[in-house]
Amino acid sequence: MTVENMLVPSAAGTAAPNRYEATSETRGVRIVLIAIAVLFLALFLLLPLAAVFMEAFRGGIQAYFAAITEPDALAAIRLTLTVAAIAVPCNLIFGVAAAWAIAKFEFKGKSLLTTLIDLPFSVSPVISGLVYVLLFGAQGYFGPWLSAHGIQIAFAVPGIVLATIFVTFPFVARELIPLMQEQGTGDEEAALSLGANGWQTFLFVTLPNIKWALLYGVLLCNARAMGEFGAVAVISGKIRGLTNTMPLHVEILYNEYAFSAAFAVASLLALLALVTLAIKTFLEWRFADGIAAAGRSH
């Protein structure tokens, strides 16, 4: 029975209303509270989102498409998708591995590992970018060796990918660890005692149990990977058409007084985020039974 169902008798004014009331506030107070919440939502989430799209289309549809099909914009879109296409799978693998190790095994230094996973969350993205410049820049620890071998990492795509992986590392692992800890090791022990090997256990027992949390982690990771600004700004070198990602391109256009073009590219980023949310919602709706089952069985 949902909360709304419980409220029906009281709203209809039938017998013993107060026994079913979830709260004792009067109708006026409730309306005010709800209005504040809706207003807050509209002001801080919907209004900015609407403003982005309104600004983007201020110059008309043609100007919008001109802005997003211009070569530098296309290069930025392509780079952003490339970086996400590399960073997200990496973090999928490392995130699952880290969560699996932390949730299912006991070992020395486990709490240290947990802390390390959280590190990218607590460090400012600018520092994350600077660290890679310090490591791989020409004056950095590996700089001389890299340039002697003709390998460019800082101010090139590999540097951007590394910084993005660093910044988005916690998303998958953080999503999985609590769930896997809650699920415990019972299923895996049963599988092992029935003769499954480690790989089979992971593939047929662990993975199905965590797939929804995993998907959610991947979506969040992807959204952040495409939207990251600070770390990427430091290490990209901002070469137009080569190392500018979409967020950097938006800033450049804005600084060039190309406001509607800036918002056109920004609206694409917002659209990517909305698509991510839509996919998540769709999957939750489509596989609601599966999610409920996964939750119930533990």
Place this chain on the structure above:
Amino acid sequence: MSRFRRSIFAAVITSLMAVPGWAQTTILNVSYDPTRELYREFSAAFTQYWQQQTGETINVRMSHGGSGSQARAVIDGLDADVVSLALEADINAIVEATGKIPADWRSQLPNNSAPYTSTIVFLVRAGNPKNIQDWDDLVRDDVQVITPNPKTSGGARWNLLAAWAWAEKKFGGDEEQVRNYVSALYRNVPVLDTGARGSTTTFVQRGIGDVLLAWENEAFLALEELGPDRFEIVTPSISILAEPPVALVEGNAEAKGTTEIARAYLEYLYTETGQTIAAKHYYRPFKPELVDPAALERFVEIELVTIDSFGGWAEAQPRFFGDGGIFDQIYQPAN
């Protein structure tokens, strides 16, 4: 479903492979913020020129940012063939840290390697409602001045030195009075942005302040982009001659085999085409005789002092902007 997935996969792969321009020779010009429009046009003109001369199609890439941070990026390995920055000191920093630019770089091109110059002017709101005419109006109680932070912005250093030069003349070199004047000026600054473009945005977009101390080219650009009916330029009686220098990063260009192209790119700045494009984007050309006189009319004659009257950047930088220097002594953030 699987066909759908395969076609998405194929589309992603194709779009990733279709990276243009790998085969062409590419040079990279690492520049500072206000030159975006200038170098966009100049690089296109040079690409065309080079094709006519040699038949070779090349690609000039640009990177823009704060002058100091761009120099830092080149030091850290950003693969620039040429740098075009706001301050001599920024190029000297690359010389000292990497040796990729020869120490005598200023003598390699005419006019101390400064193909165009600029100066500091005032941008005020339309009709000049506060009647701001010269530097002494900036310390009035009813005037708010917008200028960036000289610790982080090259343009802001020129602003302070221009104010200093005016005050030095006005007070006959009495340093106590000059300090008091500049100190009073900075008390009228409500926001210190980190860069010139940030200050322009503060003044123009956010509508803060009565007067913006700006590069002449930035002020003209703001007029052009945002409407001459909203702002006007006031030329003070004295200002400073800013010489944004360019240099070939020999170490990088030699490694890439692009020395010849990069050198020609810089020399092309001094040709009729280069000078005309510079003037069009509101930089004062080094050789005005090459440029259509009509394009020069907008540059008002001002008495310009040079950085040499401050003993050059090597002396002015630590004296004015170093830790504990004059700016640190006079600036107290408004509470």
